[in-house]
Structures are given as structure tokens and as C-alpha cells.
Amino acid sequence: MRGRLVVGALCGALALVGFTGCGIPERTEVQVDRRKEPATELSAINAGSEPPTRTTTDQPEEFVKNFLNAAAGEPDRAYYRVKQFIDPQYRSRLQEKRGSEVELTVVRLTDSPRVTFGADDRYKVSIGVQQIGVLRTDGTLVPPVSSETHYEFGLRLASPSGATDDGAGLYVIEPPNVLLVSDTALQDYYESRTIYFWSTDRTQLVPDLRFLPDTVPNERRLNEVVKWLVDGPSDWLRTGVVGLPDRTELINNATGGNGRWEVNLDMPGDDRTQIDQLITQLAWSLRDFDGELELKIRNNPVKVENLAARRSLRELYPLREGPRGYCVYEGAIHSLSVAGEPLEVPLDEAVNRNVVSAGLARSGEQILAALVVTASGGKQRLTVGTGRAPVTTFGKAENSYKVIGRPVWLRSSDPSHPRGLVVADGRLYWFDGNAVMTQIALNLPPGVVTAVAVSLDGQRIALIADGALYVAAVKLLDGGVTIGPSRRVITSLTGISAVDWVDENKLIVAGSAARPAIHEVTVDGAPQTVLMADTRAKVTSLSAYPDNPTIQMPWTYMYEASGSAYRSRPAERILPAQVHGVSPPPAGVRPGNPSAPFFLF
Known part of the structure; x- marks a missing residue:
């Protein structure tokens, strides 16, 4: 969703609640959130769509396309979704990774998958691909590591008795040993998000593209964006921007609802200008969020500000007119x-x-x-x-x-x-x-x-x-x-x-x-x-x-x-x-x- 600049008077007075030199203790007992897993229960599903399941179709060509979408979505369940498509005796071929190590190999199909029928009710599948990149759990798509230009695997029909299967339909046999996902899945099952980092001279906010699964619940979207900012910019941007101060950590989870949001950071330093710039950075990185944001540093309230008002106060680009x-x-x-x-x-x-x-x-x-x-x-x-x-x-x-x-x-x-x-x-x-x-x-x-x-x-x-x-x-x-x-x-x-x-x-x-x-x-x-x-x-x-x-x-x-x-x-x-x-x-x-x-x- 592209947020738009909200023009108008400030909607809420700035409430400054003491800086040390501002009143922020140098160090307090805090609980830092270093978890990489989702911050809410998996049952809290957003309205976004999920990839089709294995039994959605029994047509081989459509089944292959669904298989190439199965890994899309929240990374902690990527292996589970893909393994549902794979013959049980071949599932061990996927060497499962966990947490931040989960990576999706994003490819662009160079032609339609070729599916040929063979003996024993089995199909041979060949797909030509262009390697696009690797999608990480932080939403960044980094350069590809593989040079493969095609993949081959097989399909088989489920056995009539279902004794060794999870049900009727088709199964993948001899699968690739990576989590393949087509580039079109990024459009179908992810939302492209823009977060911002300050340029090295701290005069300009610089966009950084991320991909967020559609199924991430609304109450977790704030938290994901803040974690991305804490973890720092995409690799290729690092030389041209500055991240948050070293050792900055998210305390507990960013929370909120009904027009009131809270972000609690363990952030070194006590610079009023830097904290004010962080508010601007958050306001634009949370472009589709309105209402009030309360920033805390080490559990101590620092500033409450209306997000739309801050975006109006600090425009992204010095444009005066159209082209x-x-x-x-x-x-x-x-x-x-x-x-x-x-x-x-x-x-x-x-x-x-x-x-x-x-x-x-x-x-x-x-x-x-x-x-x-x-x-x-x-x-x-x-x-x-x-x-x-x-x-x-x-x-x-x-x-x-x-x-x-x-x-x-x-x-x-x-x-x-x-x-x-x-x-x-x-x-x-x-x-x-x-x-x-x-x-x-x-x-x-x-x-x-x-x-x-x-x-x-x-x-x-x-x-x-x-x-x-x-x-x-x-x-x-x-x-x-x-x-x-x-x-x-x-x-x-x-x-x-x-x-x-x-x-x-x-x-x-x-x-x-x-x-x-x-x-x-x-x-x-x-x-x-x-x-x-x-x-x-x-x-x-x-x-x-x-x-x-x-x-x-x-x-x-x-x-x-x-x-x-x-x-x-x-x-x-x-x-x-x-x-x-x-x-x-x-x-x-x-x-x-x-x-x-x-x-x-």
C-alpha cells in the first residue's frame, strides 16, 4: 500500500516527556526481544491470501505452479508448506533450516513448465529458470547464490489406498533441495514495504525495499517494521546510509491499536536530535499507520507524536510541482x-x-x-x-x-x-x-x-x-x-x-x-x-x-x-x-x- 502525504495542520501537540540531560536513565533492567519467531500466535492470521495447498488441483501443470508458490508466506512455516507437496519418502531431502536461516530461492520461469507423462503413472517435470535472488526472513531479496538454469523433478499420483500418503492427488518426487519460489509469488503473497534510513549526512531519508507476507497479522506489522529498522539497512545500501546506533535492541514487542502505538527501544546515547530524527524515520517507515506513536527509551517515555502530523511536517522530497x-x-x-x-x-x-x-x-x-x-x-x-x-x-x-x-x-x-x-x-x-x-x-x-x-x-x-x-x-x-x-x-x-x-x-x-x-x-x-x-x-x-x-x-x-x-x-x-x-x-x-x-x- 502506498501511503500518501497527509497535508494539514498538526493533529496532535508534541508531548515531550523528559530527555536526560533528559531524564533517561543510563541503564535499567530491560527485557530485550531478540526472538526471530513471530511475535504473536500463528493462529492470528491476517486477511491476506495463502498459497494453494497440495490438493487444490490434480492437473499436473497447475500443480507445478502451486508447488512453486508453496514456500511463499511466513518463513517459519515455509518448510511445512512445501513438504505437504512432497512424497513422504522424499521429504528428508530438504535439509530444514530454522529461524533467520530460512531462505527462499526466487526464480523467474523462462518458459512454461514442461510436464511429460511416463511409466507407472509418473510425470517428469522440467522448468527453465532465471535466478533472481534469495529472499531472507528480514524481507530483503539479496543477489542469487545459485547458477542453476533449470530444475527437474517428478510427480506421482497418490496411491489408491492412501496407506502411505496424506490423501489423494499428486506428490512431488525427487524434489530440488532448496525452497524454490517463483517471482510472481512476491506479487501474489507479499506486500512490498518501504522503510527508510538516514543518509550519511543525516539530511535525507533513503528508501529501502522489503517484502512482508500478506498473512502477517495487522497487530504484528508494526513490530516487523521496527525490527527491520533495528537490524539495519539492506546490504547494498549500507555504504550510503546510517542505521540506528550500535547495540540498539527492541524491548519486548512494538504494540498498539485503535490509533495508539508504542515502540520501546534499548538505544545507546541520549541525543535529542537523533531521537527526533528517529521519530521521523518511524513515521515514514510506518506510512500506512495513523494515530499517535509513543517512543520509549529503556522503558522511559520520551515522546508522543501524531504520525500523520510528523509526515506532514517533514516531507520526503523537496518537490513543488509536477513534471x-x-x-x-x-x-x-x-x-x-x-x-x-x-x-x-x-x-x-x-x-x-x-x-x-x-x-x-x-x-x-x-x-x-x-x-x-x-x-x-x-x-x-x-x-x-x-x-x-x-x-x-x-x-x-x-x-x-x-x-x-x-x-x-x-x-x-x-x-x-x-x-x-x-x-x-x-x-x-x-x-x-x-x-x-x-x-x-x-x-x-x-x-x-x-x-x-x-x-x-x-x-x-x-x-x-x-x-x-x-x-x-x-x-x-x-x-x-x-x-x-x-x-x-x-x-x-x-x-x-x-x-x-x-x-x-x-x-x-x-x-x-x-x-x-x-x-x-x-x-x-x-x-x-x-x-x-x-x-x-x-x-x-x-x-x-x-x-x-x-x-x-x-x-x-x-x-x-x-x-x-x-x-x-x-x-x-x-x-x-x-x-x-x-x-x-x-x-x-x-x-x-x-x-x-x-x-x-
Whole structure:
């Protein structure tokens, strides 16, 4: 469920109940909850659906699909659910793990399961798969550890007498020795949740994607989210965010109901600012919770706050309006009438020329403008200008390059030190407001980088290198920009050519799926959705206005293919008549093609 920003006056006065230096004892006798098992009885089931049972169908093809969903759900019963599908004499092949060691091997089927009938009323099953990742009990989907591209197992009919069976129907024989689950099960039996961690400079909340089983009871959802925050961020985000202080523990269970919630932590330190930031972190991580939250530190009340009021007080992103569409037409930037009301270009006419592509962003009252322009010898050069619109002064990068990708800006809370990213001749660079470019070291396999995209929070990037997709955390330093360890994002697309962010945790990606296509995929690779099955030509750039909790409007995107610009929803070519401020060409002269579309926000 996507929570939305609740705009309005504060619904509840902030009740501060003593800090030490605030009144919090240095240490008290507390009961720390280190349990990994569910915090309530298993009988407390939420309204969410559970995977089908073994006897739901006796059709082999449908039975196989149900078997690949059986492990989905609460991890403490995953082995039990899967073993119900397996012939009793083969159940020992699954080496059962417990607690936090339970892991699900998430795969994407590359074709329909092949089921062939053989002797003795038995079937042979073969499934081709793409390894997506491993789903852990903390809701994170980490990179895959297996390289298997297909699995084979058998099916048999239950014996007529049922003497050695648990009932009629089919059974799996010679099963895989892992808990397999299809990527579609993440959509069908889990809720995607976003929790937040502070950036390393504590100025921006950074999203972290988790999967929560639908059947987790409502009274436990608060507790699960708080445990995730206590345990820390996903592996690939760790270099770009800060977790709660070391040795922080959850005392008993987070509890509540009827608009009143309580979180009790054993948290070192006694910093009022840090505790106030924790309240904001909790409010956004509990986006679908309303009412009052009471935070206790070592059993001592510290603060009571209305969750919706806190979300209203501290917006996630500094957005003021929806998307404004622009493109490059005949060497200059122009606004478009296909994405928002056309506005004037926020650049002086004298500098708006010889443009190949551009990246514009707002930072407070300033416009951040990065242009790729033509240079001598058929090369390209980066130019950068910042200031109030219209921007008049631009600095030029020292070097020119054969090919420069579309530049993007890293949104930060420090408008006096703007920084952006750009790919030039197969390498990634960061640049400052004076167009000084510095190459960034990447921990990727040797290869050519072809595109980069930045998330709305400015703390995460998506990269394309040698046709593969990666995500990584960003760390902004006084002296520049560093990129953390990159995580490969598995998609069914090959030859990936363009990427951008369309959600806090989702990307749009262009590549090949027999035909040129555009897919939507999460930052961890599952699930995946086909947006355009055939774009008819290779997509060379993508630009999106992302869905977000601050401005309530559907996300949208534009792209370029074969030198022409297109928009989505509905998918159609952008025509010269939709380019603002352009006079029709003389009679008999064919108009040019709008290209390199992008959004300003």
C-alpha cells in the first residue's frame, strides 16, 4: 500500500516527556526481544491470501505452479508448506533450516513448465529458470547464490489406498533441495514495504525495499517494521546510509491499536536530535499507520507524536510541482505541451544552442543545468550553469569526448555545492557547478558504462555497464562523490540500453526481449512488468517523473528511439507541433525530429 502525504495542520501537540540531560536513565533492567519467531500466535492470521495447498488441483501443470508458490508466506512455516507437496519418502531431502536461516530461492520461469507423462503413472517435470535472488526472513531479496538454469523433478499420483500418503492427488518426487519460489509469488503473497534510513549526512531519508507476507497479522506489522529498522539497512545500501546506533535492541514487542502505538527501544546515547530524527524515520517507515506513536527509551517515555502530523511536517522530497517536459529540437532546448503546461526554457537564449542532450533540476530557487553540446572535431563537451532562471553563465568541461550520455543531478540539501553524474566515453564521472569532471571508481567487472540514472532521494543510482543493470548507493563527501558496491539487478531483458527511476524502488529499463522493449523492475529484480512489448527500435534514452509520496500524480516517462522522441500513456511519437516556441518550417521544408526528451522538477 502506498501511503500518501497527509497535508494539514498538526493533529496532535508534541508531548515531550523528559530527555536526560533528559531524564533517561543510563541503564535499567530491560527485557530485550531478540526472538526471530513471530511475535504473536500463528493462529492470528491476517486477511491476506495463502498459497494453494497440495490438493487444490490434480492437473499436473497447475500443480507445478502451486508447488512453486508453496514456500511463499511466513518463513517459519515455509518448510511445512512445501513438504505437504512432497512424497513422504522424499521429504528428508530438504535439509530444514530454522529461524533467520530460512531462505527462499526466487526464480523467474523462462518458459512454461514442461510436464511429460511416463511409466507407472509418473510425470517428469522440467522448468527453465532465471535466478533472481534469495529472499531472507528480514524481507530483503539479496543477489542469487545459485547458477542453476533449470530444475527437474517428478510427480506421482497418490496411491489408491492412501496407506502411505496424506490423501489423494499428486506428490512431488525427487524434489530440488532448496525452497524454490517463483517471482510472481512476491506479487501474489507479499506486500512490498518501504522503510527508510538516514543518509550519511543525516539530511535525507533513503528508501529501502522489503517484502512482508500478506498473512502477517495487522497487530504484528508494526513490530516487523521496527525490527527491520533495528537490524539495519539492506546490504547494498549500507555504504550510503546510517542505521540506528550500535547495540540498539527492541524491548519486548512494538504494540498498539485503535490509533495508539508504542515502540520501546534499548538505544545507546541520549541525543535529542537523533531521537527526533528517529521519530521521523518511524513515521515514514510506518506510512500506512495513523494515530499517535509513543517512543520509549529503556522503558522511559520520551515522546508522543501524531504520525500523520510528523509526515506532514517533514516531507520526503523537496518537490513543488509536477513534471515539466522538455526536449532538444534543432539544437536547442524547448518545452513540450505533452507533459504539463509548457513553460519558458529557464536558460538564456545565448547559451541555448548546439545542444545534444540535457539534464535540468530545481534546487530551492535555483536551476541546475547540465548541457551536452557539440564540440570541434565531431566531439561533445559538457557545460554546466546554475542560478536563478534564466541561467546565463555556463562553465565548460576541460575535455571533449566522442560520446557523452544525458547528465543527471544528485539532489542534495546543499544548493551551494551542486553535483551531478555523467557517462563519457564509457566511464562514469561526477561534475560540479563549474563543469569540473572527475572519474568515479566503480567495483564493476571491466567494461563500458553506457548510462546512469539517479533516484529522487539523490542517494542511489542505477547504472548500465556492458548491457547489464546495476544499482548502488551514493555517498556525498566534502571532496566529491563515491559510489558503494554495485548490485546486479536481474531482468529478462538483454542488451540493456536505457534506465531511469519511476518509483522509490522501481526502475524502467529498455532492452531486448526478442524485440526492443521497456520493462518495469524493482531495485532487487522482482517482480518485473512489461510496459511496452515492442518499441520497434532500440531505446537510447529514458526520462521519467517518478511516483512519490510528496506530489500525488501518476508517474510518467518519455524516451528516444531512432533519433525521435516518444511519450508514454498513451505511447505515441512527440511531433514538432507539440514543441513549444517553434515556428513552422517554410513550405516544402520537412520539420526536424524532437529528441532527447527529459523532465524538469
